[in-house]
Amino acid sequence: MTSTPVDAQADTRLPLRPELAGEEPYGAPQLDVPVLLNVNENPYPPSEAVVASIANAVAEAARGLNRYPDREFRELRTALAGYLEREAQVTGLDADHLWAANGSNEVMLHLLQAFGGPGRTALSFAPTYSMYPEYARDTNTTWVTGRREEDFTLDADRACELIARERPAVVLLPSPNNPTGTALPLETVQRILDVARTSGPIDVANDDAESTSAATPPASVVVIDEAYAEFRREATPSALTLLADNPHLAVTRTMSKAFGMAGARVGYLAAAPALVDALRVVRLPYHLSAVTQAVALAALGHTDELMAQVASLREERDGLVTWLLSQGLDAVPSDANFVLFGRFTDRNAVWEGLLERGVLVRQTGPDGWLRVSVGTPEETAAFKAALVEVLGA
Numbered sequence: 001m002t003s004t005p006v007d008a009q010a011d012t013r014l015p016l017r018p019e020l021a022g023e024e025p026y027g028a029p030q031l032d033v034p035v036l037l038n039v040n041e042n043p044y045p046p047s048e049a050v051v052a053s054i055a056n057a058v059a060e061a062a063r064g065l066n067r068y069p070d071r072e073f074r075e076l077r078t079a080l081a082g083y084l085e086r087e088a089q090v091t092g093l094d095a096d097h098l099w100a101a102n103g104s105n106e107v108m109l110h111l112l113q114a115f116g117g118p119g120r121t122a123l124s125f126a127p128t129y130s131m132y133p134e135y136a137r138d139t140n141t142t143w144v145t146g147r148r149e150e151d152f153t154l155d156a157d158r159a160c161e162l163i164a165r166e167r168p169a170v171v172l173l174p175s176p177n178n179p180t181g182t183a184l185p186l187e188t189v190q191r192i193l194d195v196a197r198t199s200g201p202i203d204v205a206n207d208d209a210e211s212t213s214a215a216t217p218p219a220s221v222v223v224i225d226e227a228y229a230e231f232r233r234e235a236t237p238s239a240l241t242l243l244a245d246n247p248h249l250a251v252t253r254t255m256s257k258a259f260g261m262a263g264a265r266v267g268y269l270a271a272a273p274a275l276v277d278a279l280r281v282v283r284l285p286y287h288l289s290a291v292t293q294a295v296a297l298a299a300l301g302h303t304d305e306l307m308a309q310v311a312s313l314r315e316e317r318d319g320l321v322t323w324l325l326s327q328g329l330d331a332v333p334s335d336a337n338f339v340l341f342g343r344f345t346d347r348n349a350v351w352e353g354l355l356e357r358g359v360l361v362r363q364t365g366p367d368g369w370l371r372v373s374v375g376t377p378e379e380t381a382a383f384k385a386a387l388v389e390v391l392g393a
């Protein structure tokens with residue numbers, strides 16, 4: 001039997017969706033560099049005690065790998081609800097309010113699959129997380145961006161006006177924002193939630209669904225993306241405190257940042273049970289593997305230990321902002337585990353200069369700015385030394 005190598009079949013054209021032509025896969029460069037400060041990871045690996053618990057849990061899960069995993073993963077959802085109640089000092093959350101997937105990336109894809117789609121709009125305010133337009137593209141959802149102010153805050157009046165005008169199905173608001181680190185005051189979130197209660201898409205399917213529902217326009221789903229919430233400063237509350245009165249609010253979180261579990265791929269959200277039920281419809285069956293569930297549950301059993309570094313990372317971040325300002329640079333006040341700094345006439349040259357000195361940061365956000373993740377004190381010191389050299393060169 002003969003076969004033709006795949007790369008020799010040159011005259012067969014794939015029916016690629018036109019909007020994907022020329023698109024590159026999303027992701028920051030994964031380079032082998034001593035100081036990695038480019039994707040907002042937690043610089044502290046899990047302790048040996050955590051590693052041992054995870055290994056035991058995975059071994060146990062391995063014994064049942066001939067079976068599909070628990071599709072509803074209620075044990076994990078209950079554990080996540082308990083964690084959130086404690087972290088944000090809220091009550092009334094249980095498994096029915098929780099959802100999880102392979103990173104909050106996948107949670108947000110589920111949101112767009114359930115509420116976006118052709119003829120519908122998702123909206124955010126730039127500069128914002130650069131994956132959002134990709135979820136929109138991949139679900140055939142129209143993507144609209146408003147602007148943040150010069151200082152990267154959100155003007156509530158202008159935001160509400162745009163939402164009322166565009167009638168988005170989904171509003172995506174990171175708080176703290178990536179790449180600026182700016183958190184939204186709860187008053188702003190509440191104003192947006194008030195407008196969003198009736199600012200959703202008015203489409204045929206909604207009007208036909210029930211004749212009585214045609215009188216009340218649907219809501220926009222407001223997603224407060226709290227991937228970095230555990231790093232917020234003292235006075236910054238979580239949008240979880242607004243869940244009880246807002247069935248159109250979804251608060252997303254992740255184990256990738258504060259928990260230091262980026263490699264495990266576990267993101268989750270809290271919302272009203274009806275919203276969670278919509279996500280259960282669009283998820284692939286068994287999307288969260290038995291291994292992932294076991295890892296997440298084992299890690300949650302060590303929450304306090306895993307989070308022990310969060311306070312020192314916050315301090316490290318505040319020190320970094322102060323230091324950048326003392327160098328005569330701009331640095332945006334941050335509630336996250338990264339800092340946006342600048343402004344450089346040639347940010348690429350600064351990025352390359354740092355890379356040559358073994359420090360990888362991220363070229364993202366508005367032109368002229370760079371973003372650096374908060375690392376260990378040693379990594380921060382290496383970053384500072386490299387930056388001084390680059391700027392002095």
Ligand code: PMP
Nearest residue numbers: 103104105129178227254256267
């Ligand atoms: N939201 C924001 C604002 C992020 O910066 C990130 C990761 N960079 C995510 C969501 C997704 O994180 P994960 O999929 O690892 O949970």
